[in-house]
Structures are given as C-alpha cells and as structure tokens.
Amino acid sequence: MNRRKTKPFSADFWVKAFAYFLIAFLAIACLYPLIMVLSVSFSDNTAVTKYGYSAIPQDFSTDTYLYLFVHSGTRILRSYAVTICITIIGTILSMIITSMISFALSIRALKYRNQIAYICNFTIIFSAGLIPWYYVCTNWYHLTDSYAGLILPTVFSVWSMFLMRTYFDAVPQSLYESAKIDGASYMKIYVSIAIPLCKTAMLTVGLMYALGYWNDWWNALMFINDRDKFPLQYFLYNILSNVNAISSGRVPSGAAANIKLPSETVKMAVTMITIGPIIFLYPFIQKYFVDGIMTGAVKE
Amino acid sequence: MRKEFKKNRELYLMCVPALLVLLAFAYIPMAGIWMAFTKYNIKDGIFGSEFVGLQNFKYFFTSSTGMGPKVIKNTLVINFWGLIFGTILPITIAICFNEVRGKIFKKVTQSAMFFPYFLSWVVVGAIVYAFFSTDTGMVNRMLANGGHDIVRWYAEKKYWKPIIITADVWKWAGYNSIIYMAAMTNFDASLYDAASVDGANRFQQILHITLPLIKPTVVVLSLMSIGRIFFGDFGMIYGIVGNNSLLYEEVAVIDTYVYSAMRSLGFSYTTAIGLFQSVMGLILVTLSNKLAKKVNEGEGLF
Numbered sequence: 109m110n111r112r113k114t115k116p117f118s119a120d121f122w123v124k125a126f127a128y129f130l131i132a133f134l135a136i137a138c139l140y141p142l143i144m145v146l147s148v149s150f151s152d153n154t155a156v157t158k159y160g161y162s163a164i165p166q167d168f169s170t171d172t173y174l175y176l177f178v179h180s181g182t183r184i185l186r187s188y189a190v191t192i193c194i195t196i197i198g199t200i201l202s203m204i205i206t207s208m209i210s211f212a213l214s215i216r217a218l219k220y221r222n223q224i225a226y227i228c229n230f231t232i233i234f235s236a237g238l239i240p241w242y243y244v245c246t247n248w249y250h251l252t253d254s255y256a257g258l259i260l261p262t263v264f265s266v267w268s269m270f271l272m273r274t275y276f277d278a279v280p281q282s283l284y285e286s287a288k289i290d291g292a293s294y295m296k297i298y299v300s301i302a303i304p305l306c307k308t309a310m311l312t313v314g315l316m317y318a319l320g321y322w323n324d325w326w327n328a329l330m331f332i333n334d335r336d337k338f339p340l341q342y343f344l345y346n347i348l349s350n351v352n353a354i355s356s357g358r359v360p361s362g363a364a365a366n367i368k369l370p371s372e373t374v375k376m377a378v379t380m381i382t383i384g385p386i387i388f389l390y391p392f393i394q395k396y397f398v399d400g401i402m403t404g405a406v407k408e
Numbered sequence: 409m410r411k412e413f414k415k416n417r418e419l420y421l422m423c424v425p426a427l428l429v430l431l432a433f434a435y436i437p438m439a440g441i442w443m444a445f446t447k448y449n450i451k452d453g454i455f456g457s458e459f460v461g462l463q464n465f466k467y468f469f470t471s472s473t474g475m476g477p478k479v480i481k482n483t484l485v486i487n488f489w490g491l492i493f494g495t496i497l498p499i500t501i502a503i504c505f506n507e508v509r510g511k512i513f514k515k516v517t518q519s520a521m522f523f524p525y526f527l528s529w530v531v532v533g534a535i536v537y538a539f540f541s542t543d544t545g546m547v548n549r550m551l552a553n554g555g556h557d558i559v560r561w562y563a564e565k566k567y568w569k570p571i572i573i574t575a576d577v578w579k580w581a582g583y584n585s586i587i588y589m590a591a592m593t594n595f596d597a598s599l600y601d602a603a604s605v606d607g608a609n610r611f612q613q614i615l616h617i618t619l620p621l622i623k624p625t626v627v628v629l630s631l632m633s634i635g636r637i638f639f640g641d642f643g644m645i646y647g648i649v650g651n652n653s654l655l656y657e658e659v660a661v662i663d664t665y666v667y668s669a670m671r672s673l674g675f676s677y678t679t680a681i682g683l684f685q686s687v688m689g690l691i692l693v694t695l696s697n698k699l700a701k702k703v704n705e706g707e708g709l710f
Contacts, residue, residue, distance in 0.1 A: 119609040119611050120610045120611075122611075123611050124507050124610070127505075128504075128508055130500065131504050131521075134501065134520075135517035138524055139520045139523070141539070142523070144546065148538065161538050161541075161545060208422040208423070209426035211422065212423050218419050220412070224427070227430065231434040233693050233694070234690045235434060235437075236437035236440055236682070236686070237441070237679060237681075238663065238670075239678045239679040240679055241440075244432075244433075244437045244440060245433075249432070260429070261433050263429055264426050264430065295418055319526060325530055325643075326643055341530050342530075345530045345647070349650035372544050376538065382528075390523065401583065401586045401587060404587075
C-alpha cells in the first residue's frame with residue numbers, strides 16, 4: 109500500500125510533503141547549533157567579536173586549539189584525564205554491580221527476588237532529597253574533593269537495572285537449570301552463560317553508563333573544589349558561568365576587568381573538545397542506544 | 409528463611425554491592441530528613457538540635473520573599489509546557505517518519521535528531537550562549553542586521569522560560585520519538601490496508617488509526633512525567649543559566665532553589681523543601697501508577 113504512487117496535490121501528497129519538510133527542518137535545527145559551535149571554534153577571534161557567531165568559519169584558523177593546548181594545555185589535558193578515568197573506572201564498576209543484581213533477580217528460583225526489587229524501586233519513588241544526601245556524603249563519607257565522589261553516588265542506577273533485567277529475563281531458565289544440574293555454580297553461569305548471551309544488553313547499558321559519566325558535572329558541582337580534579341564538563345561549566353556573570357552585568361565593571369575572560373573562540377573550542385569523542389563514536393554507538401530505548405519502551 | 413539464604417547464597421551475595429550503594433546513598437540519607445523538623449546547628453548535630461515542628465515548612469510557603477510559591481510555580485510551569493510540547497513534537501516526528509521514504513534520508517535525519525540527547529546540559533548551555541550572547545550571539549546579530557534593537561538576553565528574565573522549555577524539547581525530541589516509533593512498529597498493518605481499501609487517505613488514517621492506537625503510550629509516558637512534575641531538572645537550569653541572579657526569580661525551580669538556599673538559609677529549611685517535594689512526588693507517582701494500571705490493562709509503571 110505504501111508503494112502506491114501518490115497523486116500530486118492530493119491529500120496524501122500534502123501529508124507526505126509536510127512529513128519531508130518537518131523531518132528535514134528538525135534535523136537541521138538539531139545540527140545547526142553544532143555546526144555553529146564548530147565553525148566558531150575554527151574562526152579567528154577578532155572576526156568573531158566583530159561579526160558575531162555564524163555557521164561558516166570566519167578567517168579560518170586553528171589558533172584557538174593551538175592556544176588551548178599550548179597555553180592552558182595542562183589544565184585541559186588534566187580535566188580530560190580525569191573524565192576519561194572516571195568514565196572507564198565508573199563504567200566498569202557500574203556494570204559489575206548492575207549486571208550481578210540484574211542476573212540474580214532474573215533467576216526465578218530466588219525466593220526473595222520481589223522483595224529485593226522493591227527495595228530498589230522504592231528509591232525511585234521516594235528520596236530523602238538533596239540536603240540530607242549532601243550532608244551524609246560530605247560529613248560522613250567525606251567525598252569532598254575525592255575522586256570517589258565523582259563515581260560512587262551514581263555508580264548504580266535502578267533504571268539501568270530494570271533495562272538489563274528485561275534482557276536477562278528473556279534468557280530461557282532451562283539453560284541455567286541444565287547448567288546447574290551439571291554442577292555449575294551461579295557465578296559460573298553468570299560469567300559463562302548469561303553475560304555472553306546478553307552481549308548487546310551489556311554494551312547498551314555500558315554505553316549508557318559511560319555517557320552518564322562522561323557528561324556528568326553534577327557530582328563535581330557538589331563535591332569538587334580543587335581545580336586539578338575538575339572533570340571536563342565542569343571545566344567548561346566554569347568557563348561559561350564566569351562569562352554568564354559578566355554579560356548579565358551582575359559583576360561590577362571594575363571587578364570584571366580583573367576576571368580574565370576566555371575569548372569567544374576558546375569557549376566554543378572547549379565545547380568541541382568536550383563533545384569531540386562523542387561525535388567520533390556516535391556512528392558506532394547510536395544503534396545501541398536506540399536498541400536500549402526500544403527495549404525499555406516495548407516493555408512499557 | 410535461613411535455608412533459602414543458604415541455598416541461594418551466591419545469588420544474594422551478587423545483590424549485595426548494589427544494595428550497599430542504595431543503602432549508602434538512598435536509605436541512610438533518609439535519617440537526615442529529621443533535620444526538616446529541627447533548627448539544625450553543627451554543634452548539636454542532626455538529632456540534638458532543637459525541635460521546631462513544622463516551622464520550616466511554614467516559612468517556605470509564607471516567607472515575605474515569596475520565593476517558595478514562586479519556585480513551585482516555576483517548576484510546574486516549566487514541566488507542564490515541557491510535557492505538552494515534549495509529547496506533541498515527538499509524536500509528530502514519529503508519524504512523519506512513517507510517511508517518508510529513502511533509507512539514507514531516514515538514517516541521516518534520525519541521527520541528527522537523536523544527537524542532542526548525547527550532549528550534557530553544560531554543552532547545551534554553551535549552545536544557548538552562542539545564540540543569545542549580547543555582543544556576539546547569533547540572535548542579536550540577526551536583530552541588528554534587520555535594523556532592530558538588540559536585547560541583553562542574559563539580563564531580561566522574561567524570555568527565559570520559553571528558552572529553557574525550547575532547549576528541553578530540543579534535547580529530548582529525538583529520544584522520545586524513538587519511544588513512539590517503537591510503539592508504532594507493533595501496530596497492525598492490516599488496519600491500514602483495510603482503511604486504504606475503503607478509500608481513507610493518509611491523513612484520515614493517521615487521525616483515525618495511528619492516534620487512537622498510540623494513545624495508551626502517550627498516557628503512560630505522561631503519567632510518568634506528571635509523577636515527577638514537582639521535580640525540576642537541576643542540570644538543565646544550572647547548565648543553561650548557571651546562578652545568574654538577574655534571571656533567578658523567573659527560572660529557579662525547587663531543586664535549584666534548595667541548592668542555592670542551602671548555604672544562606674541553612675540545612676533545616678532546605679531539607680524541609682526537599683521533603684515537601686519528595687512527599688508530593690510519592691503521592692503523585694502512586695496515583696499515576698494506579699491510573700496507568702487502569703488504562704494499561706493491569707500493568708503499572710513499574
């Protein structure tokens with residue numbers, strides 16, 4: 109039916125025309141800002157100050173990137189290193205914790221699985237709120253200015269556990285049972301049967317965690333005061349919020365002169381550096397995210 | 409019970425790390441809720457400080473600054489419009505996607521629309537800045553080129569609710585449209601064929617088949633959002649406007665207010681606000697879960 113030829117200017121024609129127009133328009137609306145950021149980062153700063161932001165580089169130059177890596181290079185590279193380490197260590201920890209509990213809860217023989225799931229669910233429905241959480245994290249666990257503060261608070265996501273359980277639940281229990289009869293322990297079943305069978309799931313949830321760690325700056329905002337421990341996103345946040353304060357006129361002009369403002373091109377170059385790895389990996393990782401969203405959605 | 413733990417010891421041990429994380433970061437903090445009913449001071453600690461009953465809550469709703477009702481209103485308004493546009497646009501995208509042909513066109517456009525989901529709010533904040541910065545921003549350049557007066561966007565609070573709602577919808581449109589597309593792949597194709605044979609055009613098919621079929625998904629997703637309508641998106645607000653005091657009154661949501669009042673107004677007051685928020689959340693989530701079960705044939709939200 110879909111192959112049927114659409115007559116020009118019929119109702120079907122207009123539906124189609126509208127659909128093409130809207131999709132194309134929105135796709136451009138989603139890409140355009142990025143192209144603008146990219147082009148400004150490759151522009152000459154004086155040209156940008158004079159003519160403003162545009163989607164075509166003005167007086168193309170790579171000076172900004174050279175400047176960033178030569179002059180404030182150590183700072184940025186340091187933040188990069190922090191973010192990369194946090195992402196790798198955090199993702200591995202998260203995956204171990206999440207996949208173990210998801211696997212355990214997918215075993216029907218586990219008598220108290222519903223009770224354990226409820227303990228997890230309840231944290232979604234009700235939380236103590238920011239302040240008690242902050243109090244406990246800083247006063248009791250001493251997470252201030254520690255790398256643990258960038259990982260531990262978000263190391264286990266109940267939503268990710270839900271998603272992973274959906275995949276584990278799809279594995280036929282009979283596979284486990286026969287392995288059990290052969291004398292395999294649950295740990296062995298988990299490592300050599302469940303995980304290999306759910307490779308896509310592991311990759312999907314792992315990438316979601318990794319994206320979360322890469323993009324996280326909330327934990328840094330809460331706990332990190334030491335500039336040497338700033339992750340990349342928080343580094344960018346600090347650059348932008350200084351700018352924000354001055355362009356709102358909130359900082360008196362005398363004080364503004366004392367704050368060294370990063371140039372327009374620097375701001376956009378740091379933004380590009382922050383999202384660079386995501387852009388390069390995007391073609392390869394996109395399908396796993398789509399898969400994850402669809403799996404979660406179909407369950408609903 | 410002991411027998412069960414012995415038999416499945418391994419499985420229970422596998423749950424322990426996750427449960428420890430929840431204990432440390434979700435359950436132990438609940439003890440701190442007590443601060444909401446006291447006048448907390450460091451010397452006496454959480455449980456030694458003077459008990460003041462509901463005074464902190466009262467202050468939130470009736471203080472002369474009026475910030476309490478203001479931030480509640482901001483939270484509800486931003487979430488409400490975010491929910492409305494954040495539902496309409498993704499559904500429209502999903503429906504339109506069904507109408508277009510061409511594998512490459514579809515792949516490229518879907519990738520483009522999904523991309524904003526991968527950006528952090530800080531990066532979105534940088535993009536918003538690129539548009540609205542006073543001296544170099546694109547919008548002011550366009551205004552100037554058109555002979556209009558430029559606007560000091562970052563000092564004019566009245567524009568920021570729409571800007572933030574737009575950014576929110578922009579970031580999530582692609583993501584949410586995937587959810588609706590997932591729902592639409594399950595629709596019975598024979599319904600469309602039958603309608604086509606009866607002479608219904610595509611628009612009528614969308615109106616009378618697609619929309620009614622997608623309604624349950626819309627209801628469930630909306631109920632989920634309504635359950636969280638008292639929770640503002642801290643990252644979104646802070647990532648886009650930071651702690652800009654000129655825009656504060658217009659865009660501060662409960663969550664950002666709690667954070668910024670933490671140091672000036674103290675732990676007890678801000679804990680009380682957080683508790684109010686959590687209780688509202690608990691009530692609304694429970695209610696919407698009940699409703700979802702009704703429309704969704706017995707399946708709740710979780």
